[in-house]
Amino acid sequence: MKEHILNIAESSSGLSRLDDGLMLLNVNHLESGTNFKWEGLTSDYIQFHFGLKGESKVHFHNKSYTIDLKQEQSLLLYNPNQDLPLDLEIPNGASVISLFVKIELFHSFFSEVADHIPFLNEEHRNKKYYDQSSISPETILVLNQINKLKFQDHLQQLYLKGKAYELISVYFNQSAEDPRSCPFLMDDIYLGKVKQVKDIVVERITSPPTLNELSEEVGLNLKKLKQGFKQVYGSSVFNFLFDYKMEYSRKLLDSGKYNINEVGEKVGYSTASHFIASFKKKYGITPKKYVISQNRIR
Numbered sequence: 639m640k641e642h643i644l645n646i647a648e649s650s651s652g653l654s655r656l657d658d659g660l661m662l663l664n665v666n667h668l669e670s671g672t673n674f675k676w677e678g679l680t681s682d683y684i685q686f687h688f689g690l691k692g693e694s695k696v697h698f699h700n701k702s703y704t705i706d707l708k709q710e711q712s713l714l715l716y717n718p719n720q721d722l723p724l725d726l727e728i729p730n731g732a733s734v735i736s737l738f739v740k741i742e743l744f745h746s747f748f749s750e751v752a753d754h755i756p757f758l759n760e761e762h763r764n765k766k767y768y769d770q771s772s773i774s775p776e777t778i779l780v781l782n783q784i785n786k787l788k789f790q791d792h793l794q795q796l797y798l799k800g801k802a803y804e805l806i807s808v809y810f811n812q813s814a815e816d817p818r819s820c821p822f823l824m825d826d827i828y829l830g831k832v833k834q835v836k837d838i839v840v841e842r843i844t845s846p847p848t849l850n851e852l853s854e855e856v857g858l859n860l861k862k863l864k865q866g867f868k869q870v871y872g873s874s875v876f877n878f879l880f881d882y883k884m885e886y887s888r889k890l891l892d893s894g895k896y897n898i899n900e901v902g903e904k905v906g907y908s909t910a911s912h913f914i915a916s917f918k919k920k921y922g923i924t925p926k927k928y929v930i931s932q933n934r935i936r
Contacts, residue, residue: 639727644676656799659683659740663726666691666733666785676724683738685715685722686809688773688781692732697725707734710773712809716741717766735781737802775885776808779921782932831856832866839879843886844906846879884920887913891929898925 644653644663653676654662661683665674679685687696689707696705696713707713715722718741728734773781780801789797834856839846852875853860864874871878883905890901902913917925 640670640672642672642674644674644724645678654795654798656795656802657743659743660799660802661738662784662798662802663734663736663738664784665728665735668728668730668732671727671729674724674726674728679724679738680721681718682740682742684741684744685713685724686737686739686806687713687715687726688735688737688777688805689713690733690735690778690781690785692729694729694732694734695727697727698722701725705770710778712769712771712773712777714767714769716768719766733785735784737805739806774808775881775888775920776811777805778888780805780808828858828862828866831858832863832869835863835867835875836871836878839875840882843879843883844904846876846906849875880916881920884917887917887925888921888928891925892932898929901925 642652652663652665652674654664656662659682663674665672687694687707689709689711691709693709694707696707696715698704705713724736726734726736784798784801784805787797788794835852835858838852838855847855849860849863853863856863858866867873867875867878873881887901887905890896890904891898896904898914899910902910905913907913907916914924914926917923917928921928923931
């Protein structure tokens with residue numbers, strides 16, 4: 639495994655200084671597996687790691703402990719009481735974007751809403767914090783723009799700075815929409831039925847059952863079904879299904895194998911116009927314009 643030392647004083651090291659207390663690491667198209675190390679990363683920084691492609695590893699304490707960073711998964715790390723030097727192992731072909739934000743800078747633009755961000759509220763202040771979760775479709779769009787869009791040299795830094803702040807915003811907006819309620823507060827049978835509901839609507843994406851039909855099929859009364867699903871997945875059944883359809887349709891469009899009509903049919907839309915309207919509602923752009931924008935930056 640090749641080793642690459644990061645140094646904020648050397649732009650050639652791959653670490654970009656976007657602002658005071660704001661650093662970005664963008665790794666893709668590696669010819670061989672590489673260990674990225676930054677010994678100077680102190681406890682003053684919050685670390686965000688986003689796995690876009692492949693499976694990477696974040697090591698600690700000379701590799702005595704490791705966290706896997708899987709594809710389309712994020713990892714947030716913050717420990718005000720101990721330095722966490724970066725030791726990021728990225729295999730050949732993988733893609734990772736990491737953001738490092740000084741806690742003082744972070745407080746400056748989240749001070750008014752600190753109580754809504756777990757590791758900034760009074761209960762967790764000065765305590766270490768860790769969060770690992772799936773990346774939302776909105777976050778993936780921003781990451782892909784960071785990864786692929788290229789500007790003239792004198793504009794690239796400004797563009798990346800704006801995208802870095804946008805990335806933080808959409809990340810915490812995702813957290814706000816998904817409070818990650820504790821699913822083990824339910825008993826195993828109840829939890830199993832709620833997860834069964836999710837599996838059913840995903841498997842029957844083109845023709846999902848109604849709530850009453852789901853209730854009968856899994857043997858759970860309607861009120862408990864709604865409450866349990868909201869607690870585990872952070873949204874109603876059909877809001878969840880809508881988001882799933884849009885994310886799945888985005889991946890189908892990215893594959894380049896299907897036209898817009900075919901993608902709409904695969905996610906359960908009988909007419910292209912309804913699919914186009916839904917896609918634009920979710921992403922603020924039509925499927926056609928999305929495909930054009932992706933082709934432009936590939």
